[in-house]
Amino acid sequence: MATLTEPRPPVVAVRRRGRLALLGGGLAALLLLGSAVHLTQGTADLGALDVLRLVSGAGTGDTAAVVVESRLPRLLAALVVGGALGVAGAVLQSVSRNSLASPDTLAVNAGAHLAVVAVAAFGVSLPLLGATGIAFAGGLAAAVFVLALAGTGGTGILRLVLAGTAIALALISVTQVLLLLYAQETRGLFAWGEGSLDQNGLGGVRTLGPVAGVALAVLLGMARRLDLIHVGDDHARTLGVHIGRTRFAAVGLAVLLAATAVTLAGPIGFVGLAAPAVARLLASVVPGLHRHAALIPCSAALGAVLLLGADVLLRAIIGPQRALEVPTGVVTTILGALFLVVLARTARITTATAAPPSAGARGGVSATRYRVTLGALAVAVVAVAVGAVLLGDAKLLLGDVVNWVSGQAGPIVTGVLDTRVPRVAAALLAGAALALGGALTQAVARNPLAEPGMIGVVGGAGLGAVAVITTVSGVGFWTLTGSAGLGAAVAMAVVFAAAARGGFTSERLVLIGFGVHAAAQALVTLLITLSDPWNETKALTWLGGSTYGRTFPHLVPMVLALLLVAPVLFRMRRELDLLSLDDETPRVLGVPVARTRLLLLSCAVLLTGAAVAGIGVLTFVGLVAPHAARAIVGSRHARLLPAAALLGAILVGMADTAGRTLIAPGQLPAGLMTAIIGAPYFVWLLYRHRSKAARGR
Known part of the structure; x- marks a missing residue:
């Protein structure tokens, strides 16, 4: 009973909030620093001082044109796409209770990519929001199919990866058929298929940024229900959560975020896997981060940091001119694949996916x-x-x-x-x-x-x-x-x-x-x-x-x-x-x-x-x-x-x-x-x- 009057629990709570605030401040600082460096990179001869003069109102018209029409759209696209993919991965991992769920492993990116290429191949011209809707339909169909095969019980890690890989391979094969048969209509979509942050002005970000923002806000409103579903269906059902409706809504919003990212920059690999995985690893040292009210914005910030960092790294290593030819998604995929290898080596993996090859087959025939x-x-x-x-x-x-x-x-x-x-x-x-x-x-x-x-x-x-x-x-x-x-x-x-x-x-x-x-x-x-x-x-x-x-x-x-x-x-x-x-x-x-x-x-x-x-x-x-x-x-x-x-x-x-x-x-x-x-x-x-x-x- 004496513990009720001790002052330590409030101190512990303050320390916990302090760690969470410290993490948020650190991510904000990384985003600001990365954005500042990103704005100084480009083919035009504009350095940090020129950008500072523009911010202070002393820049020239040419400087403003370069920054606003070229560098700022690429920066904002990196922030929106990285954040959208980070949130999508976090939500998909929660509703499937599978640490390897992401837009990549659920074939969302492959489905969205196929849908966009199919529309282009058959000569259908759509506005940006229409293309997003097409990508959303393709990605949602792929995600629902993979989740139906892998299950949402949290034990089918290997089954989910195999199912997602198989469906993605099939969808990618159909996409390649269209790219080969309709080479003129789909020109440029091969490189785009790996994820490119090149933007033609601010129109794309202005149109799709609010879509991602609305989806993020709705998911934050569902944070408590997502907490309960991630713990277990029985517990959530006891507390009045409609499991099927909540899970489908969460998957739909996650796929909408991924489709928005695909429409804006193409399929960017592994950001949706790495960002929430890092956030969940940090949850062991940052109390409170496991709650979706904190996990979702943290995953968004980490996704933006990862994608922005990959783009900065790419242009720093090979130069801005050469970087125009290289999809940013190549860098994120390589880094994400390394992360997955490290995660697979160190994680404790259990699965009930398959028996040995000889166990499930007939012993033999005469x-x-x-x-x-x-x-x-x-x-x-x-x-x-x-x-x-x-x-x-x-x-x-x-x-x-x-x-x-x-x-x-x-x-x-x-x-x-x-x-x-x-x-x-x-x-x-x-x-x-x-x-x-x-x-x-x-x-x-x-x-x-x-x-x-x-x-x-x-x-x-x-x-x-x-x-x-x-x-x-x-x-x-x-x-x-x-x-x-x-x-x-x-x-x-x-x-x-x-x-x-x-x-x-x-x-x-x-x-x-x-x-x-x-x-x-x-x-x-x-x-x-x-x-x-x-x-x-x-x-x-x-x-x-x-x-x-x-x-x-x-x-x-x-x-x-x-x-x-x-x-x-x-x-x-x-x-x-x-x-x-x-x-x-x-x-x-x-x-x-x-x-x-x-x-x-x-x-x-x-x-x-x-x-x-x-x-x-x-x-x-x-x-x-x-x-x-x-x-x-x-x-x-x-x-x-x-x-x-x-x-x-x-x-x-x-x-x-x-x-x-x-x-x-x-x-x-x-x-x-x-x-x-x-x-x-x-x-x-x-x-x-x-x-x-x-x-x-």
Whole structure:
């Protein structure tokens, strides 16, 4: 009872408020300092003294014109966009109770970007608010879809990242199709797709700034309800909060903020993840910051500081003139990816997303049924190959192929088949290589939803190849192959070295791989935007996974990789079965876990690097083919690997044929088709795993 009269609690409360006020003052000082530095940067010869004279009213008309029409709009855009993304990320994390929710991981940016590009591609001209509405619709649809798959219980961290990544990959693939097919209508939207703060006057900020302000004010009014929902649905419901209505309103307002940011500056990566994550980390030393009345404005200020700092850093390092060509979102994505890697290494990650690859599948089928199934798959591969050879911009008959093989075909048929047959073979070999690489990755990571593309290996291979394409004139195929293989190896080394700390869990592996993949994609964008337009088109086509221009020498790396890896996999099929269970079982049975895992992952990197060098970037093949094979023939790798290779060949062969046929004589890259085909299957997998997890509880 004496504690009621002690003066200490008020002192503690004052100290707590003091820390919060100190944090607010520090962020305000950073914003003022960053804004002052930002206004002194630019291509015009205006320094700090010129800006000070303008503020004091002694500046010239030319100084005012430069500052008001060029520098001030960029500064205000950075503040509005950074603040909007910071708040959007904080709210999405709260309503999903997931520390990795953000406009990036919920595919909000990808959905908004696709909506804006689609409107531009089909020649629809909209005012700024209309474009914001379109971006809002695309972003909201993506966010609701991802949240529906991942759940809002706070345990599906990995599921949310996988679902968001998969949906974003599919949306980005459709966006790339539109950018390729409607190059004139969408000119300039590729660089904008990474996030650029360039503004044409103050009109955009004047129009969209109030929209962001209203959304922020409404969210602040919902602060107490958000506090209760973040704690738990039952507690909030007991205190009279309408859970569904509040959550949907909060998600809608967060997506509106993200759509406003996308419309104003394009998709800016990782600000919406890093800013609220930093705010929540500070909450451990700043009492009261966990309440949304303080968390929301703090996240807004941190988002503005991060984006403003990235823009200041970019222009300080490469100069104002060069910075005009580089999207600011490249810098934020790289910094945010590093932050995610550090967070994934240090955070305690728990998930109920998926069982090991062998746990949820049938133990196997009878030997007779397996042989029949494998024979049917082999026949299907032959049928796909024959159909791919006959179909395309020029339709052929089997007799034409027979004449070509015997050397009796005419010049037209010979010309068509001389270019088409290597393309078909490249698609089949790449599909088989990627499927095997995916099966190895899933076994080692013990997660049936992992694949080389989602752990950074494909992104690293793409970065290595694009670096050579955009910097070396007339690069040869073998140089390109070596660069892709080196990029894949470096990405794998980074991912697995970072994931080794903390027990090498599959969750940590995938999260770090996601960060490396995002950083690699940002660097690819940087290289392409700094390159000439010819290299941009060439790199975009290659990134889409195209068999265009492939000849028989181009098949050599994939053939060698398959020939080298096949005996290793046959020899280690038992170790693969054991590794897919846990670490203790193979260790007890005498399997050197670390060395075996490294060897198998090296095989996966070799296969993936060879496939990427052969036909470019393909997504979802390494996920869909092994999982489908597991459902058909069971989980034993002696049976799984051959079936997965055949299914991968079928998938890529069909995708390449569709890409060459649907809009003939135009062509769609095979990688874009595999993403569009594979995404629905992946969504179904996520839904099934969530249903199993729910039944298990």
